[in-house]
Amino acid sequence: MLDDVKTIVIKIGSAILVDSQTHALREGWLDALAHDLANIEDTRIVLVSSGAIALGRERLKLTSPSLSLAEKQACAAAGQSSLTRAYEDALGQLGIVTAQALLTLNDTEHRRRWLNARSTLETLLGLGAIPIINENDTVATDEIRYGDNDRLAARTAQMIGADLLILLSDIDGLYTADPRENPKANHIPVVTAVTEDILEMGGAPNATAGVGTGGMATKLAAAQIATNAGCDMIICDGRMSGAIAALRNGAKHTFFKATSNPRKARAQWIGGALKPHGILTIDAGALKALNGGSSLLPAGVISVSGEFGKGHSVSVEFNGTEIARGLVSYDMDEADKLKGLQSSKITDVLGYDNGAALIHRDNLVML
Numbered sequence: 001m002l003d004d005v006k007t008i009v010i011k012i013g014s015a016i017l018v019d020s021q022t023h024a025l026r027e028g029w030l031d032a033l034a035h036d037l038a039n040i041e042d043t044r045i046v047l048v049s050s051g052a053i054a055l056g057r058e059r060l061k062l063t064s065p066s067l068s069l070a071e072k073q074a075c076a077a078a079g080q081s082s083l084t085r086a087y088e089d090a091l092g093q094l095g096i097v098t099a100q101a102l103l104t105l106n107d108t109e110h111r112r113r114w115l116n117a118r119s120t121l122e123t124l125l126g127l128g129a130i131p132i133i134n135e136n137d138t139v140a141t142d143e144i145r146y147g148d149n150d151r152l153a154a155r156t157a158q159m160i161g162a163d164l165l166i167l168l169s170d171i172d173g174l175y176t177a178d179p180r181e182n183p184k185a186n187h188i189p190v191v192t193a194v195t196e197d198i199l200e201m202g203g204a205p206n207a208t209a210g211v212g213t214g215g216m217a218t219k220l221a222a223a224q225i226a227t228n229a230g231c232d233m234i235i236c237d238g239r240m241s242g243a244i245a246a247l248r249n250g251a252k253h254t255f256f257k258a259t260s261n262p263r264k265a266r267a268q269w270i271g272g273a274l275k276p277h278g279i280l281t282i283d284a285g286a287l288k289a290l291n292g293g294s295s296l297l298p299a300g301v302i303s304v305s306g307e308f309g310k311g312h313s314v315s316v317e318f319n320g321t322e323i324a325r326g327l328v329s330y331d332m333d334e335a336d337k338l339k340g341l342q343s344s345k346i347t348d349v350l351g352y353d354n355g356a357a358l359i360h361r362d363n364l365v366m367l
């Protein structure tokens with residue numbers, strides 16, 4: 001299964017990256033992960049790593065088991081740089097370039113920021129780098145905070161159209177009850193739908209834990225996001241070195257099957273879930289280009305109406321009929337200035353360039 005994956009997101013929890021006794025980074029484990037990753041061929045890889053708060057606690061000598069939000073944020077600030085450096089060192093020695101991306105809930109919930117974050121990640125992946133993502137804990141306040149990297153990893157997987165999300169955890173999958181409390185709990189190898197019954201097995205969120213905050217509840221919330229977005233998900237025990245290689249060799253895990261495929265899920269989101277904020281009317285040449293699978297270039301747009309910002313959903317009309325819907329790369333005023341022009345003129349007219357298309361093909365759905 002791992003061999004057919006085009007884009008994979010791997011989430012690494014604090015509990016497996018940072019030693020619970022010494023509070024030090026588990027360097028040997030990280031080196032083994034780097035080797036595992038170097039052995040994955042032809043797959044775009046994104047890592048979502050926790051550990052900033054756990055490492056920062058140690059650096060700032062904040063030993064109390066419960067920290068205030070401000071203290072956690074301070075720890076994240078002190079720990080994030082160590083975390084990034086550790087990945088840079090471990091992967092760098094194998095010739096892999098890493099890049100740090102710190103996201104907030106806003107970046108994944110607001111279309112414009114989503115598109116921006118997405119295009120940065122796509123660019124990094126296109127350049128062969130491995131983005132290392134964490135929540136921007138230092139600035140995210142409680143109300144706008146994920147707080148756990150399970151859901152952040154699922155949103156990231158959705159954002160880049162990943163086909164597999166692996167949560168490397170301190171447990172080898174989902175059980176009918178918490179196996180640490182109930183020895184009779186049964187392991188569930190495959191979940192084909194994240195139903196109410198499945199959600200109940202996750203219990204309550206583990207909000208008071210010292211280093212990691214996830215618990216099974218947030219992992220199941222992540223499974224809901226990922227599988228609905230067309231991304232399969234795996235929970236496995238990542239504590240031993242070489243966890244990804246072990247998974248390849250059949251290590252115990254729970255597999256959550258995607259209910260759709262990434263393209264279809266994205267098309268549904270753009271085509272159905274978003275309310276259009278404006279209309280771009282196109283000419284026959286553009287219609288032909290769109291039917292042939294191209295992006296919508298400014299040259300084929302005759303008129304622009306509505307009130308929209310960059311990243312908003314708009315309708316594309318030909319002869320009064322809506323033929324497509326998509327997320328625009330330019331706002332209403334900019335689109336109006338660009339209509340009918342060659343893409344090479346964009347910088348002359350606007351003073352900057354956000355891509356040659358008004359709507360990039362990846363953000364466009366034919367109706």
Ligand code: GLU
Nearest residue numbers: 051052053148149212213
């Ligand atoms: N973002 C937090 C950190 O890096 C961890 C969140 C989580 O435990 O999932 O420490």
